[in-house]
């Protein structure tokens with residue numbers, strides 16, 4: 001019962017009605033949720049740049065920092081006001097004494113006044129000047145700043161890394177980013193020259209000379225004169241030299257060196273660099289024609305070799321897509337066969353790829369269930385890890401927060417699994433614990449395969465290896481994402497925009513059980529908003545009646561490959 005193209009439109013027009021019918025099955029549950037909602041509040045761990053949830057919290061803490069600072073200023077102002085008043089008082093008394101001349105001390109009262117001033121009053125002044133006013137506020141402020149959740153230098157670098165990733169993946173321009181424009185949407189925040197230099201420095205460190213160059217041009221254009229310009233200009237020029245050298249584009253570099261040497265004639269380092277620059281390039285060093293340096297490498301031609309991260313980026317940015325011809329045989333429609341219950345509430349399925357199978361199911365999770373999940377994950381998120389060199393490590397390949405929750409922890413999780421079984425026709429008995437993840441701005445998960453490689457299994461990094469490999473994945477979208485944050489399958493030329501209540505389903509393995517490299521995928525960086533997903537990873541064991549396995553290695557596409565493998 002598949003219905004041809006324009007899937008999303010057709011399925012969408014029916015979605016709200018169907019969601020109501022599903023919800024009607026759980027009225028008591030919904031009321032319960034409302035109560036639970038009011039009993040809990042969200043709190044969780046550190047690493048704020050990897051989750052918007054954390055950012056909202058530290059933003060709230062900054063308000064408290066402001067209050068402590070205000071109190072500190074108020075206390076110190078009070079102290080200064082008091083001291084100023086004493087100063088005026090003492091000056092007046094002394095002026096009066098001066099007018100009288102030595103006769104002033106004929107009066108015992110005046111003698112007493114001077115003595116009192118020099119003993120009691122000045123002691124008070126001295127004590128007050130000595131007292132560290134506002135200590136309490138300072139202590140509180142320090143305590144807040146030292147909280148584990150507060151961002152540190154590493155986090156700051158993480159945030160810059162996120163900006164650079166957005167720029168690279170979505171081919172954004174530094175001049176727009178610096179004006180707060182993200183993929184055409186203006187968020188109205190300007191970056192000053194100093195911040196642009198910081199970003200450029202990190203871009204250079206992470207081997208993105210094109211991006212670094214664009215930030216340096218921006219930094220230069222944002223100089224505003226004065227001391228700051230004197231400090232920044234030589235930094236910009238020195239970094240420009242570095243960026244151009246890495247790009248092996250030496251045009252105009254002679255002028256840059258000359259200017260640098262003019263501003264900082266005492267720098268031996270600049271002089272030495274210039275000398276070796278002239279020596280190594282000879283005549284070419286004087287080339288000056290200025291063709292602009294491109295901020296992004298040109299889009300590769302069809303058939304050109306492309307790196308894996310580049311392929312992922314091109315899919316995220318929509319440059320890699322299926323052609324209309326390739327899409328022709330993809331269908332969408334209502335699935336009622338896998339369970340009698342589906343006659344009442346059919347599943348809305350959209351085929352995205354046939355081999356390997358990739359399907360998007362619409363409206364397969366409900367707001368009430370998402371509410372429960374948000375409560376369950378509360379306080380449990382921690383920075384996601386990846387496997388690298390046979391170790392599980394925190395990495396900027398995966399900047400999100402996640403947690404695993406066993407199905408036994410809440411009946412909603414079991415209900416979701418029943419639905420997954422209906423969707424996939426798979427045995428959910430051997431699925432892993434439910435994984436929930438939240439990505440913040442710039443958060444992403446670079447290209448990877450969900451199936452385990454033999455090296456991960458051998459290194460003992462796979463939980464319950466006796467349950468076999470991850471035969472299939474179901475990825476629920478628990479939120480929409482304002483901008484970015486899709487799931488990209490570079491080899492299938494598919495980009496799934498997160499759609500709340502939908503779930504993607506794909507087979508990770510060939511029928512023979514060999515991992516399918518074509519299922520490589522990744523979470524594209526978030527430009528704006530926050531993304532929540534839930535992973536159901538289904539294992540191979542006990543699925544043979546659901547997805548019969550092949551005895552020959554069907555990962556080998558051709559007969560020749562098959563022979564070679566023997």
Ligand SMILES: O=C(O)CCC(=O)C(=O)O
Pocket residue numbers: 437445450475485486487488521522523524533535
């Ligand atoms: O968040 C996504 O879009 C993909 C997540 C993913 O691939 C994973 O968690 O393995």
Ligand SMILES: [Fe+2]
Pocket residue numbers: 448449450521
């Ligand atoms: Fe994945």
